[in-house]
Amino acid sequence: MAHTSAPLPRSAPETAADLLDPEVREVARRRGFVELSEAQEQAIPLLLEGRNLILVAPTGTGKTESAMFPVFDRLLGTAGPGFKALYITPLRSLNRDILSRMEWWCRELGLSVGVRHGDTPQNDRRKQSLNPPDLLITTPETLQALFMGKRLREHLKNVRYVVVDEIHELADSKRGAQLAVALERLAAYAGEFQRIGLSATVGNPDEIGRYLCGTRPFSLAEVPVASHLDISVRFAGEDFATQTRAVGRCLDAPGSTLVFVNTRVTAEALGHELFPRGDVEVHHGSLSRDVRVDAEERFRTGDIRTLIATSSMELGIDIGHIEHVVQFGSPRQVSRLVQRVGRAGHRLDAVSRGTVLATGFDDLLESFVIARRAKANECERIVPPAGAADVLANQVAAIAVEYGEIEVSRVREIVEASSVFAGCGPLLDAVCRQMAEHRLIRLDGSRIIRTGRARRYLIENLSMIHDERKMEVFDIVSRRTVGTLDESFVVGWMHTGAVFITKGQLWQVLEMEDGRISVEPATRANGEVPSWEGEQIPVPFAVAREVGALRRTRTFDRYSSVPGAIAYAERSLARMDQGNYPVPSDRLVTLENTDEGVVCNVCGGHKANEALARALSVLLSARYGSTVGIEVGAYRFLLRLPENVRALEVQETIAGLEPAHLPGVLKLALKRTALFKWKLVQVAKKFGAIDADADYERFSIHRLIGLFDDTVIADEAYRELFSNYMDVDAAQEILSRVQDGRIAVTTGGLSPLGSEGLSSSRDMIPPPLIDQAVIGTLMRRLEKEDVVLFCMHCRKWKSRTVIERVPDRPQCPLCNARLIAALKPWDEQFIPAMRKKNKSEEERAIEVRFLRNANIVLSSGRKAVTALAAKGVGPEAASRILATLTEGDAFYREILKAERNYVRTHRFW
Known part of the structure; x- marks a missing residue:
């Protein structure tokens, strides 16, 4: 397809501003546009020629005005009814900065502007329907709704210009696919209109152009950001206190600093540590809009010098001049680093300065690679979903x-x-x-x-964003709900034994049942710990491969001139050399035996490793007849295996896995999983095959597969899982390289690198949670537990009380016997049966249990009553706890162990 990748030379030596209507030029002058940016100089002539255009430029280079100056210019001479221009933004809560700017421009130029989205009041909608504005600012979803109204459809017939802002945010999603068709439906009414896409730096702008324009010709205006980036990578230290001090030193430099982190947990933790400085605020999506706006205003006016933010600050919110950007931890992706560091400087003639503070060996090498790729303009490709x-x-x-x-x-x-x-x-x-x-x-x-x-x-179903329910997180120690998780996070990440972060705290999953996740506080983590507060950012295959190459060549000085960072990287690999451990790389996969199974060190990135891990798990499970658990990171994955299956068996399985068979094996691996079931329900809802508000837990996986197996619905569920959760192509490439010898596979014991990957986690800022705190919570809870005391000797006396009021040696006040059963409140219903002479078989079994209970209390007194009050602890479990002869904290640890065991196993009883 024909398109131009640079502006055509103009015959006259005029600037782009000279091409604009004098009225637009005058309003621009009043707004402070003394000279135009490079983006504006490139884009305006092309747009005034009527071309479709993709403008790729960093944040803060005036992309919006680049598109809108020519649109305003043309709107001034356009009369008649209906919408004449649409400005489509992906943000569900419309960017108020863009909104206020548009309103100002339109007011000064005598044009009308309207905003329409999900929260637009009904009276405003009615006004727009009766008297449509020249320019309508809207979202992809609301554009869908416009087609449903007869009068609004008439207004769409006059559209001549469509601007899609932040198009890179839409292009690789189903929202974007829906918008692409909507634009063709619009063209069926309006005829051809000018298409303008505004994008951050991407690796394949041509494909973004094809996404926006279909088969139509388009031009490309690209402002390179790489030459204006000054990025350094430093090692911040291995513990959080040292890392915080490293951030603090960055903040001591003159000027304002924007600190980017990958999760809300990290933002809050850093903010908490740095608040005493008096010039720091936190900004993330969980904070109320008012709090965020206040932080932005205070930063813009200079009241504070530092803002700690998640991706909530990526999408072009104007917060004024930024001197320096700090990225805490690897940004995981090149485009993310480019967008974030691009916030600094804010003028095209200024250099954007950024510092990445790495927090571990993998993190450091990954940051080296991402910084190099950013400076070389090697951003990730955006791949629009084909055939959703x-x-x-x-x-x-x-x-x-x-x-x-x-x-x-x-x-x-x-x-x-x-x-x-x-x-x-x-x-x-x-x-x-x-x-x-x-x-x-x-x-x-x-x-x-x-x-x-x-x-x-x-x-x-106006939106292709899936509705998600929240699932309750229940702490078995405090017996309280501690938060909620999104269903997608639960289905994608949670399993019994999984460790995750929420509310800034580590938790371990004990059970998942009836929409509730039972957890206990965790004091250590295995593998990469997902944090629900921040979406897991997958490391791409290309980045992970280059990290592997850097491990192999050890050419750190080509990536960094910071002595401390290079020294830490060399020290980490020296530990491997001293133990004679081979270093896994782009040309070497190492399989390391551990007590839990096998750590597979593969430099494949999250999605390729997810595909490999799932395929190996189903093959090993079928071969050895045992369930295989997986934990996946960018540079390794753990296969939880039975004791008789270790690295050699995994090596044989990898050698026998044909690359071409991988998709088929993955379909088998996914077919019975909760993840596939969840995705199948989501897709079926979008087909109208299941009601939109149906709960996926109501459907058995067998019934769903029976309904939709071998249908276009199941095919789409697999397609989406393969593209969104896995990189099947990259996994096949790794297998091909193993088969032809370009990647070697070795086996051995657990290395420092493999071990570090299992015991550490990025984005994990655990609070000082110690065993004592957990035990204290359990003790306080048990003291307040209700208990029913019942004399198994006279069978006349019973008393309902709480544990803290039970005497050391309970005794019946009627017959003075000490044969006292300590019953849970719901056992009280069986007491009348204990007084009967003729008992049923079931009642005699209950009597035996009560007598066993009473004998334990007779032997151990109040200590036995405490054990028997614990969740799921009956006479047998209480006997085991008391037989340990433990006292104090150790005794309560035994109770916690029994409660944990009950939660994990009671469904099988």
């Missing part, structure tokens, strides 16, 4: 509602004009058949006819 069947179903339903009835060939023409559904003929036919089965449409020969159900479906 549920998006296609959503858009077919939308088109049916729009037109009432329409030829399949016309629908094909509309959707195939978008790059994400080019050549989708067979898929469209399969999707339509599936939709007809669920009465979303009716098929009549070659025509699609809307049904009454379709409009209701669309109202519930």
Whole structure:
């Protein structure tokens, strides 16, 4: 396809501003635009020529004005009704900075502007419907809704300009695929309009152009950021206190500093440590809007010099001049580092200064590689999802509602004009058949006819963002709910025994049942600990491979001139050399035996390693008849294996895994998992096959597979899992390299590198949580537990009380016997049966249990009552606890162990 990758030379030596209408130039002058930025100089001439354009430029270079100056210029001479320009932003809460700027420009130029999104009041919507503004600022989802109103559809016929802001945020998602089709539906009403995409630096701007424009020609204006980046990587230390001091030293430099972290937990922890400085605020998505706005204003006005932020500060919020950006921990991705460091300087002639503070060996080498790639402009590619069947179903339903009835060939023409559904003929036919089965449409020969159900479906499914329920996290020690987790996080990461972070604290999963996750405080972590507060950022295959190459070549001086960072990297590898451990690299996979199984050191990145780990787990499980657990990181994964399966068996399995068979093996691996079930339900909801508010736990996996196996719905669930959660292509490349000898595989014992990967975690800032605190919580809880004392001698006396009021040696006040059973409150219902002469078989069994209970209390007094009050502890478990003869904290540890065991196993009793 023809497109221009640079602006065409102009015949006259004028600046871009000279090409604009004098009224636009005058308003720009009043706004303070003395001279235009490089982005504006490149983009404005191309846009005034009427070209479709992708503008790729760093934050703070005036991308919005680059697009809008020419649009304002053209709108000044355009009369008539209807919307004339759409400004589409991916942010669900519209960027107020862009909003206020647009309102100012339109007011000064005598143009009308409106905003429409999910929270727009009904009276404002009515006004827009009766008197449409020249420029409408909206979201991809609200654009979908515009097509549903007859009058609004008429207003869309006059659209001549569409600007998609932050297009890189949309292009690789189903929201973006939905928008791509919506633009083709708009073209069916309005005819061809000018398409303008504003993007941060990406590795494949041409593909972003094809995503926005389909088969139409487009131009590309690109402002390179690499030449203006000054990035250094330092080692911050291995413990949090040392790391905090390293951040503090960065903040001592003159000027304002923006500190980026990867999770909200880290933002809060750093903020807590640095607040005493008096010039630090925290900014992240969990804080209320008012708090965030206040922090932004105080930073802009200079009241504070430092803002600690997550990705909440990435999307172009104007907070004024930033002298320096600090990235705490590896940013995981090149584009993320470029966007973040690009916030510094804020002028094209200024250098953006950034410092990455690495927090461990993997973190350091990864930061070296990402910094090098950033300076070389080697950002990640954005890959739009091709052929997402549920998006296609959503858009077919939308088109049916729009037109009432329409030829399949016309629908094909509309959707195939978008790059994400080019050549989708067979898929469209399969999707339509599936939709007809669920009465979303009716098929009549070659025509699609809307049904009454379709409009209701669309109202519930305007967005391709899946609705997620929250799952309760219940602490078994305090017997309290400590928070909630998103369903996707639970399904993707949680399993019995998993350790994760929430509320700044480490927790271990004991049980997952009925929408509740039972946990206990964890004092150590295995593997990379996911944090629900910050979405897990996967390290790409290319970055992980280069980290492997750097481990092999040890050419650290090519990546850094910071002596401390280089020394730490060399010291870490020297430990491997001293123990004669081979260093896993881009050309070597090492399989290391541990007590829990095998650590597979593979420099593959998160998604490739996820694919390999899942495939190996299903093959080993089938071969040895035992469940295999997995924990996955960017540079290693742990296979939890039975004792008779170790590294040699894993090596044999890898050698026998044909790359071409990997997708088939992964389908087997996923088919019975909670992750596949969850994704299947999500896709089925978007097909209208399951109600939008249905709870996925209501469906058994067998029933779901029975309903949807070998359908387009199951195919889409696999496609999405393979593309979003795994990198199957990269995993196949690793297997191919193993097979042809380019990657060697060795086996051995646990190395310092493998061990470090299991015992450390990035983004983990555990509070000073010690065993004593857990024991203290348990003791306080048990003291307040209700207990029913019942005399098994006279069987007349009973007393309901709490543990703290029970005497050391309980005694019946009626018969003076000490044969006292300590019962849980719900056992009280059986006491009348204990007084009967003729008991049923079941009642005699209960009597035996009560007598056993009473004999334990007779022997051990109040200590036995305490043990028996614990969750899931009966006479047998209490006997085992008391037989340890432990006292104090050790006694309560035994109780905790028994409670934990009950939570893990009671469903099998």
